[in-house]
Amino acid sequence: MTIDRSFHHCYGLVLDSELPLLDLGPDLGPAAAQTPGAEIVTIRRGALDGRPASADPLPLGLWREGDRLGLDVPGTASYLVRGGREIVVDAEADADPRTVRLFLLGTVMGGLMMQRGHLVLHGNAFRVGDACAVVVGRSGAGKSTLAAELQRRGLDVLADDVVPVDRDGNALPGYPRIKLWEDAVTRLGVDPAGLERVAQAVDKFQLPIERTWTEPLPLRWVYVLERHEGDDLTITRAGGMETFGLLHEHTYRNELVHGDAVVREHLDLCGRVAARSRISRVTRPARLMTAEATADAILSDIAGPAGTVQESA
Amino acid sequence: MTEQPDHSSATTFVRRPGLHAVEMDGELVMMGHEQGEYYGLKDVAASLWEHLAEPRTAEELCALVADEYDVTADACRADVVAFLDELAGKDLIERR
Numbered sequence: 001m002t003i004d005r006s007f008h009h010c011y012g013l014v015l016d017s018e019l020p021l022l023d024l025g026p027d028l029g030p031a032a033a034q035t036p037g038a039e040i041v042t043i044r045r046g047a048l049d050g051r052p053a054s055a056d057p058l059p060l061g062l063w064r065e066g067d068r069l070g071l072d073v074p075g076t077a078s079y080l081v082r083g084g085r086e087i088v089v090d091a092e093a094d095a096d097p098r099t100v101r102l103f104l105l106g107t108v109m110g111g112l113m114m115q116r117g118h119l120v121l122h123g124n125a126f127r128v129g130d131a132c133a134v135v136v137g138r139s140g141a142g143k144s145t146l147a148a149e150l151q152r153r154g155l156d157v158l159a160d161d162v163v164p165v166d167r168d169g170n171a172l173p174g175y176p177r178i179k180l181w182e183d184a185v186t187r188l189g190v191d192p193a194g195l196e197r198v199a200q201a202v203d204k205f206q207l208p209i210e211r212t213w214t215e216p217l218p219l220r221w222v223y224v225l226e227r228h229e230g231d232d233l234t235i236t237r238a239g240g241m242e243t244f245g246l247l248h249e250h251t252y253r254n255e256l257v258h259g260d261a262v263v264r265e266h267l268d269l270c271g272r273v274a275a276r277s278r279i280s281r282v283t284r285p286a287r288l289m290t291a292e293a294t295a296d297a298i299l300s301d302i303a304g305p306a307g308t309v310q311e312s313a
Numbered sequence: 314m315t316e317q318p319d320h321s322s323a324t325t326f327v328r329r330p331g332l333h334a335v336e337m338d339g340e341l342v343m344m345g346h347e348q349g350e351y352y353g354l355k356d357v358a359a360s361l362w363e364h365l366a367e368p369r370t371a372e373e374l375c376a377l378v379a380d381e382y383d384v385t386a387d388a389c390r391a392d393v394v395a396f397l398d399e400l401a402g403k404d405l406i407e408r409r
Contacts, residue, residue: 240340241353248351263344264333267351271335271342 003045007032011113011164011172012216017043019089020097022196023105023175023206041085041112043104048078048090059255062107069111069256076100079108084115096200105175110162110252114262118164118172119269122252125163125171125219127156128302132171132217134163135282135298136250137225142284142291145184146225146298148207149291152188156211162252167269169276170216178207222279223298224250227286233293235301238279244270246279325368325409326397332405334362346404357382357389361396368409371397 008015008024014032015021021043033040050072051057055065061072069081077091077100087108091100110120123136124147137143144160151157159174166172182203185192195205223235224246238246247270248254257266282298284290334343334354341354341362354362357378364377375386375393382389400406 239338240355241337241342241351243337244342244351244353258348260331263348267333267335267342267344271337274337 005030009214010109011159011174012039014038014040015043016040018045019043019101019104021101021105023101023177025176025208041087043087043089046088046090048080048088050078056259058258060107060253062111062253062255064256064259067115069115071103071107071111073099073103076103079103081108081112081115084112084117087112098197099199102199106162107253110164111256113162113164113172114253114256116164117265117269118166119247119266119273120252121163121165121222121247122161122250123163123222124160124178125158125173125217126150127158127213127217128220130217131220132158133221133223133298133302134165134171134219135223135225136246141225141227142294143225144178144180145187145291146294147178148180148184148188149295151178151209153295156213157209158211158213158217165219165269165273166216167272169219169272171219172216173211173214176209176211178209179204180207181205219273219277221302222247222273222277223301224279224281225294226281226283228283229286230283231285232283233285233290233297234283235280235297236283238281243274243279246281247273322370322372325370326365326374326401326406327368327409328362328365329405329407343405350403352403352405357392358396361393365400365406 003018006017006020006027007029008021010024016033051063051070052065055063057063063070067083071079075092076095077089080088089104113120121134121136123134124143125132125134135143135146147157147160157178158171160178162174164172179198182192185195185205185207192205195207198204198206251257257263282294284294332344334341339355341359343352343354345352360381361374364374371394375390378389378393379386
């Protein structure tokens with residue numbers, strides 16, 4: 001008996017998966033794994049025992065032991081990531097497949113990229129010529145809405161939510177979709193009825209995106225989306241310890257930055273990003289949804305001379 | 314009980330092994346001794362940290378700072394000693 005497998009490109013890897021990965025576009029077929037130099041990650045179904053008693057328990061149902069990283073999501077699935085190459089998924093019988101996939105493509109793939117020695121940022125990446133910018137921020141800061149606005153303007157959105165940056169400071173393109181709340185979808189003039197929900201009974205949708213670029217690009221700008229009570233939209237440079245604090249805060253699942261070797265590698269990777277890119281805070285009025293004004297400000301900051309950009313919202 | 318560092322002339326101070334620091338925009342960002350602790354060192358503090366790669370007496374450090382920053386060793390002694398106390402208090406240096 002053969003089990004159906006599908007093959008997809010993601011973050012410069014070939015995913016060879018027993019779980020259907022509809023978010024990643026059409027199945028490329030087994031030939032994708034035959035390409036010389038292809039880095040293959042296998043995703044298999046299998047029975048897992050959950051966290052071993054000897055493993056370091058981390059928050060959010062995560063654990064780690066040596067080169068094994070686990071995630072237990074009660075009611076959905078248990079996941080195991082091994083050596084940056086192998087993922088095993090043990091889904092509960094009645095679990096919503098979309099929710100199973102959501103954790104797989106989020107926390108689990110983020111953990112895998114961390115095992116592969118990347119700095120994984122919580123944000124979106126978009127292309128600027130032969131380089132790229134990443135917009136980070138807390139959940140609800142407006143990252144995906146901004147990515148949708150940049151996409152609407154014809155820019156290539158390279159990754160949504162999880163952006164791995166390699167040791168040479170290149171951001172790796174991820175999934176060809178943006179996850180958006182219903183109101184943001186409607187504001188784009190798209191009918192949510194035609195989109196798939198990210199999970200059962202969640203008003204967040206997968207917006208498929210077209211892009212002309214799927215190669216790694218040097219990360220030159222990092223923008224941190226923040227909110228304040230005032231009316232102005234400002235962009236200010238960060239430096240030194242502040243830069244590190246921002247990169248640490250917006251490292252995807254930074255609960256995983258734990259244990260001497262991982263902390264050391266993470267600090268090194270942050271230093272490499274800080275040396276190659278300009279890191280700025282974008283402070284926006286809390287009372288207004290300002291995706292357009294934010295896109296204007298960020299794009300003019302990228303195009304313009306260094307210094308503080310001030311624009312009224 | 315915390316032992317107070319001794320600043321008598323023969324005592325040397327040196328970085329604890331295994332601590333890791335990375336430069337960001339001219340500032341040193343350093344892992345602390347405890348999980349999740351980080352410290353930023355800049356200017357004189359960063360320079361002192363560089364010198365603490367090898368065992369140094371407080372007096373040697375004062376002389377190095379005095380030379381680099383064009384002040385007298387007397388003028389910076391109190392600050393250097395206070396900084397060494399702070400580093401020792403955070404377990405970032407050890408006394409030999």
